[in-house]
Amino acid sequence: MATSTGTISTSAGPLDVSTLVSQLMSAESQSQLTPLTTQASSYNTLISAYGNLKSALSSYQSAIKALTAASFSSQKSSVSNAGTGTSLTTDPFTADINTDASTKILAQKIQSDGVSSGTTFNAGDSIAIKVGTNSPTFVTLQANATLSGVRDAINASKAGVTASIVTDGNGDHLVLESNTGGTANTIKVTSNNTLSRFAYDPSSSTPSAMTQIQAPRDASQAASGSYNVSVSQLAQTQKLSSAGFAPGTTFDKGLLAIKTGTGSTTIIKPTTNTLQGVRDAINASDAGVNATIVSDGTNDHLVITAKNSGAANTIKITGTDNYAAFSFDPSGTLSSPNVTPGQPYSLTNGTLSLKVGDTTTAITLNDANNDGSISLSEVMASINAAGANVTASISNDGSNDHLVLTPTGSAATSAVSLTGTGDYTGLTMSGMGQLLKAQDAKLSIDGVTVTSASNQVENVISGVTLNLAKVTTSADNFTLNISNDTSGVTTAANSFVSAYNTLAKAITSMTQQTPSTTLGESTTSSPLASESSVQNIMTQLRSTLFSSVDGGNGISTLSDIGISFQKDGTLALDATKLSTAATNNFAGIANLFNATDPDTTNTTSSKNGIVTKLQSLLDGILSDSGIIASKTNGLQASLKINQDRQTAVQTRLSNLKDSYTNQFNQLNITLASMASTQSYLTQQLANLPKAS
Known part of the structure; x- marks a missing residue:
């Protein structure tokens, strides 16, 4: 291929090569390349327009998916107190409707x-x-x-x-x-x-x-009606707290066994012997409790809380050696090791020290019988006489006696320990205090007593979950009312109409044709004005909206509830007609929108509701094999062919430009040479002798 010089100017010859080549290439580009770029622009415009259409349909799809069965069959609850007095309870409970498993399919x-x-x-x-x-x-x-x-x-x-x-x-x-x-x-x-x-x-x-x-069960709704409700006790999670330990205290011997409720006993052996190590080992186990450390500013306390509330979820902890300080019996009492019935204790050899919370009391042992020794009964009496907010008693397991300590009064939640020396070493015992006891919620519904391990009470009123927050009093007279939410249906119906109208207006804009008011000028058209695919989509949507649904007991079409098409293609809602339908046939409205044919393969079945059909239709339209994807893929394939053709034409034009440039450069040189020869001959002729 000849190389274009392209830099020869008119000084090299009489021709303006650059201008001549530019004019010729402009003509060539106009005839070969411009139709292709115009066509590519058209493809890109259509691809963008179909992207906008897909976006509008996706927004409509999202709006339709939000209109669940609950949207058209919603129920509401209200709580009123007809009690008398000036100190009535406020907000003792709330009710969640159709969250109870009893209504689920x-x-x-x-x-x-x-x-x-x-x-x-x-x-x-x-x-x-x-x-x-x-x-x-x-x-x-x-x-x-x-x-x-x-x-x-x-x-x-x-x-x-x-x-x-x-x-x-x-x-x-x-x-x-x-x-x-x-x-x-x-x-x-x-x-x-x-x-x-x-x-x-x-x-x-x-x-x-x-x-x-x-047994199989169909989905249902909460049982509408009015219910008298009182709450006498809230469910509570058991919480225990240990005695205070100085920071850095270690636990070098022993292990823990924790049992929560009816669960199995979990054996815990901390890998590090600090209080933090005990906490971490408990939390890493599957003992049904959570452990934390709380500092009172001087000492650290291990706090253990059951994961689940309810009377059945009591905690029992057995600790050996150093870990005995974390022992706890569900009864809330502290029991000594075995004591042989009648065993005497020396009056002078040994001491007893009782610690309740952070208060330590030295027990004065009283020989009430004046027999020179101390019996277990006298130990019990001595502890009770100490006034340490602990009641001592004696139990017998059939073979052995046990000294039992029960914290009372202001110390009822405190950790208790008894330390014995000398003869009294065998009475040494310690344990955790109970900050909160495990208990069930107790309530009455229409006079029927109900207990629940949780303050979220299910399966009492079908389809209703009661969330208990406070205990009511005898002065209260609470009524829970469950009813159909006709306002919720109105909101859902308005959302349904609004979603379609937003889509219809968007597509009208994309397909609009505006006739020119000037004679001779063509009509202005939106990108999708002539696209049959768009008209096909709208036809399918309108057909679905006009379709009939079985099983509505008199409500089978949108017009039955006041939804109809207007002249501009949008929907309108007759609020009065909808309200009447909701009052007379609440279930029929839910069926119209969200009924589902058990045969899920029959997406156009008359047993399917309008929303159900629309979801299937939109899923198909917007799928990877749907009409929009197929159309877009076709346009992108055509655009690729166009771009390949443009590349080929641009290569030909580049070669043609080189050819034109070289030809005109050569012609310019030739013309310049001829002009030089002409000048020379003219000079020579002028120098010839003239004839006389």
């Missing part, structure tokens, strides 16, 4: 009898599983299999159930759970030969080895 579960370990099920034997109205799925064993193999074959068949195995003292049990909840999705199993024990037909009178362990 449940799937059916069935379980086989016990299967012995190693039982083999033969190749070729089969089982057929039918869920609801679906066609049965047949599962045939391809080889001899254990119960695990049967489970895996069922799960691989996608029969609409999930198979699992549970084990107890009777062997292994095959459990089948329907993948879809509700009474319409019950399980029926037929089987043969070695698999026959797994047959299950709820309509058959023949006993079956498969039994139902969880």
Whole structure:
């Protein structure tokens, strides 16, 4: 290829090469490149426009997904106090509606009898599983299999159930759970030969080895009505505190055993012997408690709190050696080691020191019987006479006596320890104080006494969770009212209309055509004005909004609740008609929007509500294989072809520019040479002798 010089100016010849080449290339570019750049601009505009359309539809999809079943079937609670007096309780509880598990949908579960370990099920034997109205799925064993193999074959068949195995003292049990909840999705199993024990037909009178362990249940709402509620006691979590330990105290011998509620006993051996090491070891265990350290400014106290509230979640701690200081009995008392009944103690050999909280009292031992020795009863009496806010008593376990200490009065929550020397060494004991005792919440609902381990009380009023905060008094007369929230339905319906109108206006703007008012000028069109894909999407959306829904007991279309189309394509809501529908048929409105066909594959079913259908439709439109993705991918492919063509044209134009430049440069040189020759010949002719 010849190289363009392009720098030859008119001084090299009579031609302006640069201008000539520029004019020629402008003409070439106009005819070859401009149509391609115009086309690329059109593709980019459409790609951007479809991106805006996808954004508008995604926003609409998010708004629709927010309109859950609860949005159109919401209920509300109110609490009133009709008591008399000037010091009535305020806000003793609140009520959360439809948070109680009693209203949630449940799937059916069935379980086989016990299967012995190693039982083999033969190749070729089969089982057929039918869920609801679906066609049965047949599962045939391809080889001899254990119960695990049967489970895996069922799960691989996608029969609409999930198979699992549970084990107890009777062997292994095959459990089948329907993948879809509700009474319409019950399980029926037929089987043969070695698999026959797994047959299950709820309509058959023949006993079956498969039994139902969880009945299917449809979703429901909280039970509307008025309930008289009083609260006599709040649930409480047990909290214990140790005696004070000087910072740096170590615990070199022993271990801890902690049992919370009905849980197993956890043995704890701290890896470091400081109080912090004890705390960390407890928290690292699975003992059902949390441990912290609280300083009173002088000493450190280990505080242990049960993780769960309720009377059943009491803490029992047994410590040995140095860790005996953390012992605690659920009764709140401190009990000495075994004492042989009748055992005497020396009047002069030994002492007793009682520590309650941070106060230490030396016990004056009184020989009331004047027999020269101290009996356990006299030890008890001496402690009681000390006035240390501790009551001493004696218990007998059938063989041995025990000195029992119970903190009372202002010391009722204090840690207590008794230190003996000499003859009294065997009475040494220590333990933690109880800051808070474990207790259940106690309340009355319509005169029925209810207890709960938590202050969140469930399963008492169906669908309602009561959150207890205060104890009521005899002067209070609280009523909890559960009712349908028609205002919530109005809010949801307005949101439904508003979301669609926002989308409709956005798409109208994207497809708008504005006729010119000037004669001869063309119409101004938005990027998507001529796109049939957009019209197709809007047609599908309007068709879904116009569709009918079964099961509404008189409410089957949006027009039945006052929602209709206006001339501009947006929706309008008749508030009066909606209010009347909500009052007369609250459940029908929820069905209209959020009903779901048990056959989830039939997305256009008349058993599906409007919102349910819209969600399926939008999921399809916005999916990776949907209409917008397909259109965008096609435009991007066309743009890639266009860009490749532009690159090829630009290469040709560059080569053509070089060719034009070289040709005109050569012509300029030639013309310059000819001009020089002409000048020379002219001079020579002028110098020739003239004829006389």
